[in-house]
Amino acid sequence: MKNTKTYRPNYPLNQFIDVIWAGESDNYEIQAIHHAPLFTELIFNYGDSFSINGQNVEEFNFQNNQQILSGLKTKPFHTEISGKYLNVGLILKPFCYGLIARQINSSRIGDLSEILFKQFLIKAKPDLKKIEKELFKLFQNSRLENDLIKFETYLNKNISEPKRIKDFNNLISISQKSFIQKFKNTFHITPNEYLRLKQVNHAIIKINANKYKNLTSLGLDCGFYDQSHFIRTFKKYSGLTPKQFVKG
Incomplete structure (x- = not known):
């Protein structure tokens, strides 16, 4: 035990x-x-x-x-x-x-x-x-860069609205290429991969709490463009389709 x-x-x-x-x-x-x-x-x-x-x-x-x-x-x-x-x-x-x-x-x-x-x-x-x-002591000299904080805020605002990295980049002063590299240096995945990771985990939280009407509306509520996009991305990050995940 x-x-x-x-x-x-x-x-x-x-x-x-x-x-x-x-x-x-x-x-x-x-x-x-x-x-x-x-x-x-x-x-x-x-x-x-x-x-x-x-x-x-x-x-x-x-x-x-x-x-x-x-x-x-x-x-x-x-x-x-x-x-x-x-x-x-x-x-x-x-x-x-x-x-x-x-x-x-x-x-x-x-x-x-x-x-x-x-x-x-x-x-x-x-x-x-x-x-x-x-x-x-592990973190006392650490500080998350302002552009990364802005990105997190951007993603968390209205989670059901589809997001694009290109749109966010208009809000900061560095190029998209520079931002992606800065992000990867800290998170070790790309900004777009992080966005999808947040969306999938948001969907999993809703599934586990049984807070969704159906899988179609769940995908839209989590910011996916359509059901196909939701299923494809969910399976990539979890190994299961949303339907398989619900069945356990």
Whole structure:
């Protein structure tokens, strides 16, 4: 049996991390395929085998402990876990992949691995204030560029309205080519791929909450041009058509 606890950090850490989770099990076996998520995840593995196969995944080790950084994706990915399960994970904002990737070889990750292990997996009651203070050191010198903030705002405004990168580019002072490169340096996917990722995840949230009339209206509500566009994009990012996803 797997025991998992979750925590939601406070400001200012919640600008970068949505959820901190810790999981334990003497023996846990799973092989699973997941749809492309709208978050980056950093996992500290102190147990046995834990692997993630997909786009934008980096594995590294400090002091014989495995860390896995999993970024944004444009297609499904696969996880495989076996043996002793002892992990702490950070569900990060989408833009955090580049921020963490640049620090992979720093001692800060190793120090953080020790702190998280002690606080979540040794102590009966973790010191959340100390944990948040240590985690914020990863981001305290980081700032998301203004053009990227503007793009996020543009996408979130009236989600059901179809969006085009060309239209957004009229709102900023750099060329479309320069913006795409700037975006890829941080998110590791293109702006258009990110838009589709947001639309698909928005549709999945509505499906899981049963907040839609039918699949045709769902696609339009999530900003897709038509049903064909919705089905094709949804299948690319999730591995299933919307109808197959609803059936489970």
